[in-house]
Amino acid sequence: MAKISAQQVKELRDKTGVGMMDAKKALVAVDGDMDKAIDFLREKGIAKAAKKSDRVAAEGLASVVVKGNTAAIVEVNAETDFVAQNDKFQALVKHTGEVIADAKPANVEAALEIKTEKGTLNDEFIEATQVIGEKITLRRFEVIEKSDNDNFGSYLHDGGRIAVLAVLEGADEATAKDVAMHVAAINPKYVNRDQVPADEVAHEKEVLTEEAKNEGKPEKIIEKMVEGRLNKFFSEISLDDQPFVKDGDQTVAKYVASKGGKVKAFYRYEVGEGIEKQENNFVDEVMSQIK
Known part of the structure; x- marks a missing residue:
C-alpha cells in the first residue's frame, strides 16, 4: 500500500x-x-x-433523544425550511441523536466518525445531501448525563424548530416537561440568579441606579427602587425567577418545589440561531438567468 x-x-x-x-x-x-x-x-x-459546501445551511431541525440516564440534544441544518418536512431528513435527525446518545462523542468531528451500518455518520450525511439535494450538516449537540434521582423533560416546538431538554433534581418527568415547555416559550439565559455573572449584575445595578437618580428620586429610596428593578431584571433572564407560563401566580422555582424538585439545568436549541442567513434577491436571480 x-x-x-x-x-x-x-x-x-x-x-x-x-x-x-x-x-x-x-x-x-x-x-x-x-x-x-x-x-x-x-x-x-x-x-x-x-460543491454545496459554500452554501449557507441555516434551516433544519433540532431534536432530543433520551436513553435512560443519558440524553442528547442535536441540531442538523439544511438550506431551506422545506427540508424539515422531508421524511428522510427527519429520520436522519432522529438517528443522529440516537447514535450520539449511544457513542457520546467529544465534538462534531468525532460524532461524524461514529461507525454506523452505512459506514460512518458522515457517510450518511453525504448520502442525504445527494438524495435531498441540499447541503446538510451536523451543527452542534450536547450529551447530558443524569442520576437516578433526576428527571429529564423534553419538548419540541413546531416539529423541532426549537428543542429543549430540562433536567430536574427530584419531581417527575411530567414536571420536567412542563419546565422544558416554559424554556421553549420564554427563553431564559440562566437557571437561577446565582448563575448570572457578577459583572453583569454590577453593570445592571449601575444602570438602574443612574436611571433612578435621573428620575430625581431621593437617595434614601433609590436603593429600594434598584433592588425592586433588579428583581425584575432577574425575572427576565433567570428561569427560577420567572413567572411560570402555566400559572403566572408562582415562579418556576416554586412550581417545581411544589412537585418535590428543583431545576438543575436546561438546554435550548433554536434552529439557525447565530447563523447569518443568506438573503437572495429573487428579481436579480431571475434576471441573471435571462441574460
Whole structure:
C-alpha cells in the first residue's frame, strides 16, 4: 500500500473540497493516484456533495433523544425550511441523536466518525445531501448525563424548530416537561440568579441606579427602587425567577418545589440561531438567468 502524505491529502481536498478523512480514504483506496482519487470521490458522490459546501445551511431541525440516564440534544441544518418536512431528513435527525446518545462523542468531528451500518455518520450525511439535494450538516449537540434521582423533560416546538431538554433534581418527568415547555416559550439565559455573572449584575445595578437618580428620586429610596428593578431584571433572564407560563401566580422555582424538585439545568436549541442567513434577491436571480 502506497504511503499517503499530508501534502497529497491537502491537494485532493483543494481540488474537490471534501473533508480530510474522505480525501485520505480515497487516496488509500487508489494507492495515491490523484486522478483516480478524484474519480473515486465523484463515483461515491462525495465530490458532488462537496460543491454545496459554500452554501449557507441555516434551516433544519433540532431534536432530543433520551436513553435512560443519558440524553442528547442535536441540531442538523439544511438550506431551506422545506427540508424539515422531508421524511428522510427527519429520520436522519432522529438517528443522529440516537447514535450520539449511544457513542457520546467529544465534538462534531468525532460524532461524524461514529461507525454506523452505512459506514460512518458522515457517510450518511453525504448520502442525504445527494438524495435531498441540499447541503446538510451536523451543527452542534450536547450529551447530558443524569442520576437516578433526576428527571429529564423534553419538548419540541413546531416539529423541532426549537428543542429543549430540562433536567430536574427530584419531581417527575411530567414536571420536567412542563419546565422544558416554559424554556421553549420564554427563553431564559440562566437557571437561577446565582448563575448570572457578577459583572453583569454590577453593570445592571449601575444602570438602574443612574436611571433612578435621573428620575430625581431621593437617595434614601433609590436603593429600594434598584433592588425592586433588579428583581425584575432577574425575572427576565433567570428561569427560577420567572413567572411560570402555566400559572403566572408562582415562579418556576416554586412550581417545581411544589412537585418535590428543583431545576438543575436546561438546554435550548433554536434552529439557525447565530447563523447569518443568506438573503437572495429573487428579481436579480431571475434576471441573471435571462441574460
